[in-house]
Amino acid sequence: EDKVVQSPLSLVVHEGDTVTLNCSYEVTNFRSLLWYKQEKKAPTFLFMLTSSGIEKKSGRLSSILDKKELFSILNITATQTGDSAVYLCAVHLINYGGSQGNLIFGKGTKLSVKP
Amino acid sequence: DGGITQSPKYLFRKEGQNVTLSCEQNLNHDAMYWYRQDPGQGLRLIYYSQIVNDFQKGDIAEGYSVSREKKESFPLTVTSAQTNPTAFYLCASSRRELGNGQFFGPGTRLTVL
Numbered sequence: 054e055d056k057v058v059q060s061p062l063s064l065v066v067h068e069g070d071t072v073t074l075n076c077s078y079e080v081t082n083f084r085s086l087l088w089y090k091q092e093k094k095a096p097t098f099l100f101m102l103t104s105s106g107i108e109k110k111s112g113r114l115s116s117i118l119d120k121k122e123l124f125s126i127l128n129i130t131a132t133q134t135g136d137s138a139v140y141l142c143a144v145h146l147i148n149y150g151g152s153q154g155n156l157i158f159g160k161g162t163k164l165s166v167k168p
Numbered sequence: 169d170g171g172i173t174q175s176p177k178y179l180f181r182k183e184g185q186n187v188t189l190s191c192e193q194n195l196n197h198d199a200m201y202w203y204r205q206d207p208g209q210g211l212r213l214i215y216y217s218q219i220v221n222d223f224q225k226g227d228i229a230e231g232y233s234v235s236r237e238k239k240e241s242f243p244l245t246v247t248s249a250q251t252n253p254t255a256f257y258l259c260a261s262s263r264r265e266l267g268n269g270q271f272f273g274p275g276t277r278l279t280v281l
């Protein structure tokens with residue numbers, strides 16, 4: 054059975070700290086891995102990773118994928134209270150026949166940044 | 169402005185009633201998705217559609233139905249056969265190649281009384 058596991062499930066830090074969120078997966082027909090930030094309602098897209106070892110970076114956020122060890126990490130440096138959210142990891146699968154498959158989401162990591 | 173909208177924001181239903189949740193996008197995306205989110209859980213896929221007049225079941229399709237008659241619209245019907253329908257429902261759309269990920273609507277919170 055395909056699965057995506059995120060850890061930790063929740064995390065409390067203080068402003069200025071650096072955090073690392075983990076996402077491991079066991080799936081057939083991996084296509085890509087995506088990270089989302091969900092604050093109150095709709096998740097917003099952060100990164101899509103398809104190749105191992107290539108870091109994607111956006112401001113204080115960065116992410117990298119290891120396709121050999123089947124995991125990805127999301128780093129946030131110099132955290133701010135506005136980073137408080139649930140961070141979701143999803144793996145995109147390829148259907149048999151090569152057509153676009155669906156996404157499998159992890160349960161998320163709830164990050165709370167205290168002032 | 170381009171975006172994806174869902175309505176209503178909150179919906180209350182009596183047991184035994186069917187309800188339809190609306191999802192519309194003007195992003196010209198080919199693919200659309202419905203997810204269910206329960207407290208402490210990730211998103212679980214109900215149905216997805218990659219093209220008009222075609223859709224596939226996700227992991228938890230039982231008790232739900234969809235249609236895709238227009239590219240812009242992907243309504244979800246929660247039928248009385250769904251035994252535990254109280255949840256937060258999210259609709260999303262994307263390009264076929266998912267290059268920019270999915271764009272999510274604001275969600276509909278359904279409560280069965």
